[in-house]
Amino acid sequence: MNSYIEQENGVVPAVCSLDCPDQCGLLLHKEEGRIVKVTGDPEHPVTRGNICNKVRKMTDRLYDPERLQYPMRRIGAKGERRFERISWDEAIQTIAERWKALVAEHGSESILPYSYYGNMGNITAEGMDRRFFNRLGASLLDQTICNAAGAAGYRYTMGGSYGTDPETMDQTKLFIMWGINTVSTNMHQVSIAEQARKQGAKVVVIDVHKNQTGRWADWFVPIQPGTDTMLALGIMHLLFAEGLTDDAFLAAYTVGVEELREHVKTYTPARVSEVTGVPEADIRELARLYGETTPSCIRIGNGLQHHDNGGMCIRAIACLPALTGQWQYPGGGALKGNSGFLAFDAAALQRPDLRSNPNARVINMNQIGRALLQAEAPIRSMFVYGSNPAVVAPDSEKVQQGLEREDLFTVVHDLFLTETAAYADIVLPATSSYENTDFYTSYWHHYIQLQQPVIQPYGESKSNTEVFRLLARAMGYDEPELQASDAELIGAALDDAPNPYIEEVTYDRLAERGYMRANRSEPLFPGKLPTPSGKIELYSKRMLADGHPPLPTYVPLPLDEEPYPLRFIPGPNHNFLNSTFSNNATHQKLEKQPRVFLHPADAEPRGIASGDKVRLWNHRGECVLEAVVGDQVVQGAVVSQGLWSAEPGTKRLVNALTPDRLSDMGGGATFFSGRVEVERIQAP
Numbered sequence: 001m002n003s004y005i006e007q008e009n010g011v012v013p014a015v016c017s018l019d020c021p022d023q024c025g026l027l028l029h030k031e032e033g034r035i036v037k038v039t040g041d042p043e044h045p046v047t048r049g050n051i052c053n054k055v056r057k058m059t060d061r062l063y064d065p066e067r068l069q070y071p072m073r074r075i076g077a078k079g080e081r082r083f084e085r086i087s088w089d090e091a092i093q094t095i096a097e098r099w100k101a102l103v104a105e106h107g108s109e110s111i112l113p114y115s116y117y118g119n120m121g122n123i124t125a126e127g128m129d130r131r132f133f134n135r136l137g138a139s140l141l142d143q144t145i146c147n148a149a150g151a152a153g154y155r156y157t158m159g160g161s162y163g164t165d166p167e168t169m170d171q172t173k174l175f176i177m178w179g180i181n182t183v184s185t186n187m188h189q190v191s192i193a194e195q196a197r198k199q200g201a202k203v204v205v206i207d208v209h210k211n212q213t214g215r216w217a218d219w220f221v222p223i224q225p226g227t228d229t230m231l232a233l234g235i236m237h238l239l240f241a242e243g244l245t246d247d248a249f250l251a252a253y254t255v256g257v258e259e260l261r262e263h264v265k266t267y268t269p270a271r272v273s274e275v276t277g278v279p280e281a282d283i284r285e286l287a288r289l290y291g292e293t294t295p296s297c298i299r300i301g302n303g304l305q306h307h308d309n310g311g312m313c314i315r316a317i318a319c320l321p322a323l324t325g326q327w328q329y330p331g332g333g334a335l336k337g338n339s340g341f342l343a344f345d346a347a348a349l350q351r352p353d354l355r356s357n358p359n360a361r362v363i364n365m366n367q368i369g370r371a372l373l374q375a376e377a378p379i380r381s382m383f384v385y386g387s388n389p390a391v392v393a394p395d396s397e398k399v400q401q402g403l404e405r406e407d408l409f410t411v412v413h414d415l416f417l418t419e420t421a422a423y424a425d426i427v428l429p430a431t432s433s434y435e436n437t438d439f440y441t442s443y444w445h446h447y448i449q450l451q452q453p454v455i456q457p458y459g460e461s462k463s464n465t466e467v468f469r470l471l472a473r474a475m476g477y478d479e480p481e482l483q484a485s486d487a488e489l490i491g492a493a494l495d496d497a498p499n500p501y502i503e504e505v506t507y508d509r510l511a512e513r514g515y516m517r518a519n520r521s522e523p524l525f526p527g528k529l530p531t532p533s534g535k536i537e538l539y540s541k542r543m544l545a546d547g548h549p550p551l552p553t554y555v556p557l558p559l560d561e562e563p564y565p566l567r568f569i570p571g572p573n574h575n576f577l578n579s580t581f582s583n584n585a586t587h588q589k590l591e592k593q594p595r596v597f598l599h600p601a602d603a604e605p606r607g608i609a610s611g612d613k614v615r616l617w618n619h620r621g622e623c624v625l626e627a628v629v630g631d632q633v634v635q636g637a638v639v640s641q642g643l644w645s646a647e648p649g650t651k652r653l654v655n656a657l658t659p660d661r662l663s664d665m666g667g668g669a670t671f672f673s674g675r676v677e678v679e680r681i682q683a684p
């Protein structure tokens with residue numbers, strides 16, 4: 001099994017471990033035991049040898065001189081970045097002793113794991129760690145930072161994370177890229193659309209910002225932030241009014257069509273135009289184009305759901321393909337995510353039955369700042385891995401205050417001394433995904449891939465699974481489940497998974513073949529959806545029971561707690577992956593500067609011109625960026641790109657400004673619903 005590691009030279013297969021829908025097949029080129037080049041694997045059926053620029057430059061991150069090599073203990077003040085080297089034994093003993101004392105004195109809930117998908121490997125991100133923290137009885141983390149609102153909204157309509165298979169989209173005739181910056185965030189969706197374009201397909205992009213994706217579109221539709229539900233309802237109104245619906249499909253596969261038909265009568269083009277800023281004629285043209293083109297596919301992005309009304313927005317858009325019966329056609333439908341097809345046996349992997357504290361409290365990760373500052377039953381220790389909350393979590397001033405607490409015992413396991421690790425008491429070095437065994441399930445295409453170790457662990461670094469095995473031993477937990485090997489963990493997740501789409505997938509077969517496809521991916525129809533009715537729910541009783549309007553309904557964004565004039569949309573950028581790469585010189589150089597885009601009508605009254613340094617602020621914090629003035633962004637919104645590293649002396653943490661309110665559904669984040677003021681500052 002260790003053959004790739006032992007191979008000093010040559011080219012070996014791998015999978016990209018980053019939190020990106022494409023989940024590319026890679027080739028790692030080795031010389032003298034080191035990876036010297038990363039390219040795409042032309043054999044991968046979907047990604048076909050093309051990879052993004054940031055991962056082509058991955059070796060600069062893997063072998064960055066700043067990469068952590070050994071465990072460390074803090075010797076300066078929190079945040080000061082002064083540490084000294086310690087042994088693994090000492091690190092693990094220190095953590096175990098501290099945790100034993102906390103459990104005895106304050107209960108196991110005083111300990112909180114904080115993690116996300118810095119490495120998408122399933123046993124790394126949600127495997128042995130879950131077993132360990134279940135046994136410990138720690139507080140649970142609700143992992144809501146990415147797609148919780150949208151997943152909940154889509155589930156009300158469709159029952160689960162099931163969408164169009166990208167491999168059928170060469171047949172698609174109309175793509176609507178809705179709130180997604182595909183060119184940067186899902187590049188193979190662009191390649192597939194390009195293929196379809198050669199057969200005459202059209203691409204529409206609906207966004208608040210005409211970024212690289214908007215510029216690539218055949219038709220760019222600018223829209224006011226947070227008003228997309230209104231546009232979806234306006235399209236529904238016109239589809240019904242103009243007889244463009246597929247009534248046979250609606251009768252067979254949906255519930256609530258008559259209620260919806262009646263409900264959308266009030267969403268007239270005039271009303272929709274007033275709210276969205278999309279001209280009436282464009283709304284009519286868009287509805288007609290959508291109603292008359294088959295197959296069409298809506299690629300639903302994350303931009304929509306990072307708003308207070310984001311769950312409902314995805315819920316509403318997910319109704320559209322049903323109205324024109326798109327699910328019947330290869331290449332038709334919508335794609336928010338496809339993780340349902342590759343769902344593995346999470347209970348067998350994570351073992352919730354090991355929970356020593358079945359009633360452990362749940363902390364929403366979007367409110368980690370608040371949670372760390374709460375006086376009642378305080379969190380006394382936090383273990384952070386696969387995430388960088390000091391940069392990525394909303395309302396970062398609060399997060400920082402929490403991390404500064406002298407009485408908080410913080411452990412960070414990462415490849416780098418991140419902004420979060422700067423506050424740690426103990427820092428543990430993590431292996432990269434190319435040093436580990438794991439299995440990867442895309443949330444966009446239909447392939448499962450196995451990663452086997454390709455290089456030796458860097459310095460003294462260890463994988464997540466190994467760290468939790470060590471901690472289990474040091475805590476005195478003798479359950480054999482806490483010492484399971486990586487192969488056993490993968491087997492538990494896959495071998496008897498209760499998911500018909502992967503019934504053939506086992507660890508052994510995967511090890512033999514490298515990757516495997518979900519064995520049935522298309523027959524959403526005719527078939528039974530995992531909704532209460534088994535059909536697409538245009539009207540949802542479950543929503544009513546959960547306190548939501550049962551039909552898609554437009555709810556305006558709140559003004560924010562304080563009435564600042566501009567809506568701030570701080571999304572990701574092209575060359576970083578969330579905050580990953582933001583600390584690597586190569587990738588920083590590719591992005592040059594953190595910038596903010598303003599409409600001339602917002603910039604001129606403030607005396608702001610392109611190139612000016614500007615200060616953005618609100619009641620939560622401030623941030624200094626370089627202005628770009630132009631009508632590529634809608635009036636009233638300011639857009640930044642990238643979660644830049646918070647190097648000492650800089651003020652470029654965009655999350656200093658973002659709200660930690662939760663969205664309408666799923667406890668999701670509202671990164672894009674905050675408001676700010678902007679002013680020009682003189683260059684120093």
Ligand SMILES: Nc1nc2c(c(=O)[nH]1)N[C@H]1C(S)=C(S)[C@@H](COP(=O)(O)OP(=O)(O)OC[C@H]3O[C@@H](n4cnc5c(=O)[nH]c(N)nc54)[C@H](O)[C@@H]3O)O[C@H]1N2
Pocket residue numbers: 019020021146178179180181182184185186206207208209211223224225226227228300301302303304307569571572573574575576577578639672
């Ligand atoms: N290069 C790169 N790729 C990535 C990532 C990365 O950081 N860098 N991150 C990965 C992760 S974890 C995720 S979740 C995805 C996210 O990638 P996407 O799904 O593309 O989501 P975002 O980039 O957050 O937002 C997409 C677009 O929504 C727009 N938007 C914001 N508010 C609204 C609105 O109210 N209405 C409309 N119509 N548009 C709006 C923004 O301007 C932006 O262009 O990308 C993944 N891929």
Ligand SMILES: Nc1nc2c(c(=O)[nH]1)N[C@H]1C(S)=C(S)[C@@H](COP(=O)(O)OP(=O)(O)OC[C@H]3O[C@@H](n4cnc5c(=O)[nH]c(N)nc54)[C@H](O)[C@@H]3O)O[C@H]1N2
Pocket residue numbers: 019115116117118119124145146147302384385386387388389392393413414415416418430431432433464570571572577578579580643654655658671
């Ligand atoms: N303003 C704003 N904020 C956002 C977003 C936005 O669009 N705007 N997007 C949000 C979204 S969609 C997401 S998904 C989150 C993502 O937020 P995070 O999940 O925190 O993602 P990263 O910033 O990439 O940090 C991942 C960390 O994991 C580390 N890591 C990688 N592999 C391993 C491993 O094997 N083991 C361990 N222990 N560590 C590892 C990396 O070095 C890196 O420091 O950010 C959210 N924050």
Ligand code: SF4
Pocket residue numbers: 016017018020021022023024051052053055187577
């Ligand atoms: S980040 Fe995305 S596009 Fe780039 S190599 Fe990884 S999976 Fe492919």
Ligand SMILES: [Mo]
Pocket residue numbers: 019145146147
């Ligand atoms: Mo995400």
